[in-house]
Amino acid sequence: MKSNYIDYSDEELLDRYRDGDNSVADYLVGKYKNLVRFCAKEMYLLGGDNDDLIQEGMIGLFKAVQDFDLGRDTSFQTFAQLCVKRQMYTAIQAAGRQKHLPLNSYLSLCRDSDDAEYGGSVDLSLEMPALRSPEDEVVDNETVQRLEAALDRELSELEKQVLDLMKLGIGYVEMAHILGRSEKSVDNAIQRIKQKMKTVLKREKEEQY
Numbered sequence: 001m002k003s004n005y006i007d008y009s010d011e012e013l014l015d016r017y018r019d020g021d022n023s024v025a026d027y028l029v030g031k032y033k034n035l036v037r038f039c040a041k042e043m044y045l046l047g048g049d050n051d052d053l054i055q056e057g058m059i060g061l062f063k064a065v066q067d068f069d070l071g072r073d074t075s076f077q078t079f080a081q082l083c084v085k086r087q088m089y090t091a092i093q094a095a096g097r098q099k100h101l102p103l104n105s106y107l108s109l110c111r112d113s114d115d116a117e118y119g120g121s122v123d124l125s126l127e128m129p130a131l132r133s134p135e136d137e138v139v140d141n142e143t144v145q146r147l148e149a150a151l152d153r154e155l156s157e158l159e160k161q162v163l164d165l166m167k168l169g170i171g172y173v174e175m176a177h178i179l180g181r182s183e184k185s186v187d188n189a190i191q192r193i194k195q196k197m198k199t200v201l202k203r204e205k206e207e208q209y
Contacts, residue, residue, distance in 0.1 A: 006126055016067055024100035025065045032061055032077070042168050043088040048095070052121055053088050059085030082177040089165070147204055154196045162189040 005013060005027045017024035036057035043053050064083035068076050154164065158181070165175045172190060176183045 011070060014065070014070060014076060017065065018070070025062065028065050028076075028080075029058065029061055032080055034060070035081060036061055037079075039081065039084045039088060043085065043092060045168060046089075046092050046164055048088065048092045052091065052095075052155055056087045056091040057084045060084040063087065082174065085170075086178045086180075087176075089161075093161075143204070148199045150203070151197060154200060156189075157183070159189050159193050159196070162186055163193055166190070166193075189204065 005024070008016070010028065013024045013028060036054055039057055040048075040050055040053040044050050060083040061080055064076070064080040067083070072079070147201050152160070158179070161179055162175060165178065170178070172186045173183055175181075176186045179186065
């Protein structure tokens with residue numbers, strides 16, 4: 001009975017779904033609708049319409065119910081979150097509405113702490129000077145926009161996608177799932193972004209003197 005679903009794990013419910021209990025899908029979609037709303041708030045920063053993102057997220061959630069492999073190591077919740085974010089991000093790209101967050105905001109490239117080569121985090125920022133007047137703010141905003149445009153010209157399509165997700169605080173393992181790329185591919189893109197950002201910053205400083 002549906003009223004007893006709460007007594008089962010997600011994986012047990014999905015096993016029942018595979019056996020023909022179709023109402024399980026409705027239950028799981030309802031259970032994780034708040035997860036969809038949470039993901040929509042994150043992806044909204046990239047320029048998506050919130051209602052549209054929620055709709056896309058629900059599609060991604062239903063796909064997760066359909067596609068989850070009961071033999072996989074990860075939990076259904078983790079898999080569902082990846083499917084929801086992937087569906088939303090794909091929709092944002094298709095609509096061409098993604099917008100970059102300010103590059104002078106704090107940007108942390110988080111790595112798995114168990115990875116000795118990439119332990120800890122790397123802080124990247126434009127280190128803009130403290131603003132003291134409206135005139136200063138206009139100048140600094142213009143500088144940020146110029147740097148954004150310069151970096152955008154340097155980045156490949158994959159690197160732009162990775163940078164978008166980095167700004168949302170999404171880890172590189174999750175990025176790989178969302179973008180349908182290998183972790184190594186995303187890892188390499190992050191390293192290239194860091195180098196290109198340093199090059200753009202260096203060029204900007206040289207042009208100021």
